[in-house]
Amino acid sequence: MNLTLKIWRQKNAKTKGKMVDYPIKDVSPDMSFLEMLDVLNGQLITNGDEPVSFDHDCREGICGSCSLQINGEPHGPDRGVTTCQLHMRMFNDGDTIFIEPFRAKAFPVIKDLIVDRSAFDRIQQAGGFISVNTSGNTIDANTIPINKHDADDAFSAATCIGCGACVAACKNASAMLFVGAKVSQYALLPQGEIEATDRVLNMVKQMDVEGFGNCTNTGACEIECPKGISLKNIARLNVEYLKASF
């Protein structure tokens, strides 16, 4: 396939960015999207040009680093996959592909396609944990009976990889799906009950401090989430927040 890439180039957080055109030839449909960018960068380096900076780590849908806005959609046109799992067979010969960083005030651009998502880390640090003494004998997990539905829902919530696609998909740049998942994964389990009040109040407070927008229930976050995190987690976050507030 021969393609035209329109890529956001920005030297650093302080300079203005712009879209730059890059024609690329002989792209295999079996390449991943990041492999296609690797090929482009190889060509740029050979020609003495600056390669395009983009985030990646695991390249298997686990770490949440590879966040790109592709043709206006976080992680591109496929469903239930991260950018590193997106394949070029989703595109056609002759296509023009727009590649941008995730756009949100709370995710400032660092360089080219890389944004600073440390706001998520600070929300997690505000309450996304349980405090247990892990020294001495550990208790067998089976000694704490947990309803199967709650265990399944907690596990589903815990599959959130913190990629930020929910924020990028939302017209309000809301982080409610991410925070809902991180609150739910503990709220549903007895181990999370002890710190439940502080957790939800502190995480929501930090979310607001970071400048994320409010949720207006458009549902765009759920559609673009590569892990299928359900809107039910936002409803649970609201219930947990109300309970904690009273």
Ligand code: SF4
């Ligand atoms: S909820 Fe989904 S889209 Fe949002 S950070 Fe988690 S995995 Fe990414």
Ligand code: FES
């Ligand atoms: S590089 Fe880790 S999820 Fe894509």
